[in-house]
Amino acid sequence: MSSQASNGVKFPVELLNKSCKEVFTAIDVxxxxxxxIADTLVLTDMRGVYSHGVIRSAHYIDCIQAGGIKPxxxxxxxxxxxxxxxxxxxxxxxxxxxxxxxxxxxERAKQHGVAVVTVNHSDHYGAxxxxxxxxxxxxxFGMSMSNTCPLVAPTGGAKATIGNNxxxxxxxxxxxxxxxxxxxxxxxxxxxxxxxxxEGKKIPEDWIIDANGNPTDDPTEIYRGxxxxxxxxxxxxxxxxxxxxxxxxxxxxxxxxDVHSWNKAPGRDANTGHCFIVINPEFFGGLDEFKKRTDLxxxxxxxxxxxxxxxxxxxxxxIEFEHEAEALKFGVPLPQSSVDELRRAAxxxxxxxxx
Amino acid sequence: MSSQASNGVKFPVELLNKSCKEVFTAIDVxxxxxxxIADTLVLTDMRGVYSHGVIRSAHYIDCIQAGGIKPxxxxxxxxxxxxxxxxxxxxxxxxxxxxxxxxxxxERAKQHGVAVVTVNHSDHYGAxxxxxxxxxxxxxFGMSMSNTCPLVAPTGGAKATIGNNxxxxxxxxxxxxxxxxxxxxxxxxxxxxxxxxxEGKKIPEDWIIDANGNPTDDPTEIYRGxxxxxxxxxxxxxxxxxxxxxxxxxxxxxxxxDVHSWNKAPGRDANTGHCFIVINPEFFGGLDEFKKRTDLxxxxxxxxxxxxxxxxxxxxxxIEFEHEAEALKFGVPLPQSSVDELRRAAxxxxxxxxx
Numbered sequence: 001m002s003s004q005a006s007n008g009v010k011f012p013v014e015l016l017n018k019s020c021k022e023v024f025t026a027i028d029v030x031x032x033x034x035x036x037i038a039d040t041l042v043l044t045d046m047r048g049v050y051s052h053g054v055i056r057s058a059h060y061i062d063c064i065q066a067g068g069i070k071p072x073x074x075x076x077x078x079x080x081x082x083x084x085x086x087x088x089x090x091x092x093x094x095x096x097x098x099x100x101x102x103x104x105x106x107e108r109a110k111q112h113g114v115a116v117v118t119v120n121h122s123d124h125y126g127a128x129x130x131x132x133x134x135x136x137x138x139x140x141f142g143m144s145m146s147n148t149c150p151l152v153a154p155t156g157g158a159k160a161t162i163g164n165n166x167x168x169x170x171x172x173x174x175x176x177x178x179x180x181x182x183x184x185x186x187x188x189x190x191x192x193x194x195x196x197x198x199e200g201k202k203i204p205e206d207w208i209i210d211a212n213g214n215p216t217d218d219p220t221e222i223y224r225g226x227x228x229x230x231x232x233x234x235x236x237x238x239x240x241x242x243x244x245x246x247x248x249x250x251x252x253x254x255x256x257x258d259v260h261s262w263n264k265a266p267g268r269d270a271n272t273g274h275c276f277i278v279i280n281p282e283f284f285g286g287l288d289e290f291k292k293r294t295d296l297x298x299x300x301x302x303x304x305x306x307x308x309x310x311x312x313x314x315x316x317x318x319i320e321f322e323h324e325a326e327a328l329k330f331g332v333p334l335p336q337s338s339v340d341e342l343r344r345a346a347x348x349x350x351x352x353x354x355x
Numbered sequence: 356m357s358s359q360a361s362n363g364v365k366f367p368v369e370l371l372n373k374s375c376k377e378v379f380t381a382i383d384v385x386x387x388x389x390x391x392i393a394d395t396l397v398l399t400d401m402r403g404v405y406s407h408g409v410i411r412s413a414h415y416i417d418c419i420q421a422g423g424i425k426p427x428x429x430x431x432x433x434x435x436x437x438x439x440x441x442x443x444x445x446x447x448x449x450x451x452x453x454x455x456x457x458x459x460x461x462e463r464a465k466q467h468g469v470a471v472v473t474v475n476h477s478d479h480y481g482a483x484x485x486x487x488x489x490x491x492x493x494x495x496f497g498m499s500m501s502n503t504c505p506l507v508a509p510t511g512g513a514k515a516t517i518g519n520n521x522x523x524x525x526x527x528x529x530x531x532x533x534x535x536x537x538x539x540x541x542x543x544x545x546x547x548x549x550x551x552x553x554e555g556k557k558i559p560e561d562w563i564i565d566a567n568g569n570p571t572d573d574p575t576e577i578y579r580g581x582x583x584x585x586x587x588x589x590x591x592x593x594x595x596x597x598x599x600x601x602x603x604x605x606x607x608x609x610x611x612x613d614v615h616s617w618n619k620a621p622g623r624d625a626n627t628g629h630c631f632i633v634i635n636p637e638f639f640g641g642l643d644e645f646k647k648r649t650d651l652x653x654x655x656x657x658x659x660x661x662x663x664x665x666x667x668x669x670x671x672x673x674i675e676f677e678h679e680a681e682a683l684k685f686g687v688p689l690p691q692s693s694v695d696e697l698r699r700a701a702x703x704x705x706x707x708x709x710x
Contacts, residue, residue: 082467114438115469141600156661156662171604252648279471293604304514313510
């Protein structure tokens with residue numbers, strides 16, 4: 001999901017946070033919610049996942065201005081029991097709803113050992129990994145998932161009828177901060193086809209099908225209605241269905257085509273759904289033991305002899321944590337497209353940026 | 356995971372159940388546990404997953420006779436709270452431990468909306484899908500997973516240092532029985548390499564690496580120490596790690612190489628771990644609504660226009676349910692290798708089979 005920084009400029013984290021927060025408060029988003037959005041988008045960029053960082057800010061503003069997202073909506077509890085809670089984002093922004101739902105799930109998992117919180121009538125919630133890592137940073141195992149509008153063909157299908165449903169989990173470590181895994185269900189992001197097309201290269205035949213459902217190795221088919229395939233055929237398809245079951249069927253959110261694309265229908269409640277599952281290691285032998293055992297697992301994974309041409313084996317999340325530490329020290333090497341979209345967001349909301 | 360039946364014989368379900376149960380009671384497994392094992396192995400064959408059906412019976416007997424599995428061990432509760440429970444199979448058989456753990460998780464999820472039960476000091480638990488479907492058949496969403504001894508190379512690695520960790524989920528439907536998804540983490544099962552090798556065919560380069568970690572399209576490398584790769588590179592690797600975190604790190608079971616192979620070390624406690632997560636739709640808008648919404652999801656998936664050359668799009672589990680219904684009517688078309696192993700189990704335990 002990363003893309004190259006188009007210039008050498010690195011943006012201080014504080015400056016990006018402040019800018020992003022100003023943009024959202026300027027369009028009536030409550031200060032606390034605007035801070036959650038700014039923290040989330042900037043942290044995502046810090047981790048090198050530029051596709052889900054501040055580049056999204058202007059899209060959220062588009063939806064607010066089109067009336068599809070209510071900037072002041074508050075998370076509502078629909079069904080509540082100690083560790084199973086169904087909520088509604090009430091047509092508001094995805095990120096603050098997801099953070100509040102995650103915090104609720106964490107609070108209940110701390111008390112009861114495990115908790116599930118679902119969200120419906122929400123919107124794009126940024127990077128799934130933000131919410132899972134929020135759990136790991138508090139000593140909890142977290143899963144985070146969301147459905148999307150249809151973007152991927154089921155195995156054997158010739159039409160995108162299921163979402164690219166992001167899924168993430170994270171687990172706390174001791175000497176290692178955590179394990180963090182954050183994926184979508186297509187083989188590759190659209191960006192890879194765009195790059196291959198620009199370079200005149202062929203792509204593997206399991207990445208996309210053309211608009212008629214035929215196999216293709218031509219990346220330019222994405223400009224003619226090509227459809228993304230799920231990773232590992234029926235395996236990616238099955239995981240996409242799992243996320244749909246928990247984030248939409250269980251949560252009471254839009255199922256497949258009932259989720260409205262914020263690109264194509266910015267003026268409508270997207271009715272996206274999310275699901276957060278949090279497990280507390282204190283109820284399973286204690287957090288200290290869990291962290292030590294996570295460390296042992298990581299030690300063993302990274303000690304795997306590398307294949308020829310590979311420097312060393314990494315654990316899930318290692319690259320993101322390296323990016324984050326680097327960005328905290330030296331600033332965020334934002335791609336030009338991200339800078340452009342943050343500028344557009346500022347223009348849309350009448351905010352003057354300090355850069 | 357299916358293989359071809361090597362003859363036209365179909366075995367009545369009752370006959371297989373009775374035979375399998377007799378074999379296990381003959382080696383001191385309590386009648387109730389033997390029945391669970393028989394039901395599980397035969398149901399797995401009925402679903403067409405012959406790699407995890409009665410073909411496993413003789414291996415379990417091998418381990419009991421070698422002293423690695425205690426036939427009379429009972430599931431012990433290590434830490435208990437209403438919806439988060441850590442148990443130990445106490446060195447006993449994997450299947451009865453997994454059924455009891457699933458039933459405990461279901462009982463608690465019925466009361467509290469969600470429950471997590473882990474198991475350690477267990478052994479091979481057969482097909483992961485058995486336990487997830489047990490939940491779906493009772494109106495619950497279930498996840499089932501287990502670690503294994505190291506069988507797969509992490510992405511970039513040249514040695515198998517993580518398990519082929521099975522993962523399954525199932526969700527109840529209304530007019531459709533359920534959605535059922537049951538996978539392992541390698542690209543393909545070893546059986547596919549054996550078939551390709553026998554037919555003198557090449558295999559795709561992302562299936563295995565040779566014993567030195569080099570890419571190969573030669574299936575005969577599996578006879579020279581080739582290593583399985585995870586599906587979809589870092590995605591399969593990350594899911595394998597998730598299963599290891601929940602089934603081993605959280606459960607207190609053997610982590611990676613601390614799980615003993617029942618092939619190589621049948622005389623040792625395998626210390627395999629499992630994890631079951633059960634969610635009750637009654638706490639999220641009600642089971643009736645959930646079933647209707649699962650049906651709607653399936654309706655939309657199967658209505659996807661098929662790609663050229665494909666008859667129709669299927670939903671996860673559809674093929675297994677078709678096999679099961681067929682086997683119930685006409686008997687189980689067991690492969691010869693399954694028959695042979697059941698006969699070997701009978702011979703090992705001094706049981707005379709009725710076929």
